Amino acid sequence: MPGPWSLLCSLPEGGRGMECRGWKIKRRMKLGSILRQENIVPELAATDRWQAIEELVDQLIHTGAIAAADRPSVLAALNRREQSMSTGIGYGVGIPHAPSPLITEVAVAFGRSRGGVEFAAVDDQPVTLVVLFLAPQGKVLPHLPTLAGIARLLHRAELRHALEQAPDADAMLRVIRDGEKETHAGRKSG
Secondary structure: OOOHHHHOEEOOOOOOOEEEOOEEEOOOOOHHHHOOHHHEEOOOOOOEHHHHHHHHHHHHHHOOOOOHHHHHHHHHHHHHHHHHOOOEEEOOEEOOEEEEOOOOOOEEEEEEEEEEEEOOOOOOOOEEEEEEEEEEOOOOHHHHHHHHHHHHHHOOHHHHHHHHHOOOHHHHHHHHHHHHHHHHHHHHHO
């Protein structure tokens, strides 16, 4: 059964490269290589998607990944994207994402809510894991495989469970990196 990522990209036979809306893209970034430990919020205070997005943007500001002066514009871009269609992809996962002319490289934050966040997800279930993804304006297409890879990774129940049980940000990042290694190893042997 296709997963939520199949709306964005597909993996051609043989598992090499990726095709996204007719564009062939050879490589994708892995969440574990672009996510910094200091951009992980182990317990979101947010109770809805708008608060979760603000909290994660504020974390990116706090760690210097984006400038404080850019907050209103970045939030506006994320809110526009979210209003067009919720990025709650099901299985307790939300991946709010947007392009911004104010950043020059990808900025990523990750948050966990043990109580769940109302996200208007496709399965009408609360979201417990949120990956906020910002890409430079005009460079979104090359990052579609990355977004699809994040969705595919978080589609795995055992990985979501491990993230929900991880005691802190460091452990959460290790779970993500180990999960990506397992996925990559499984593709090579399969």
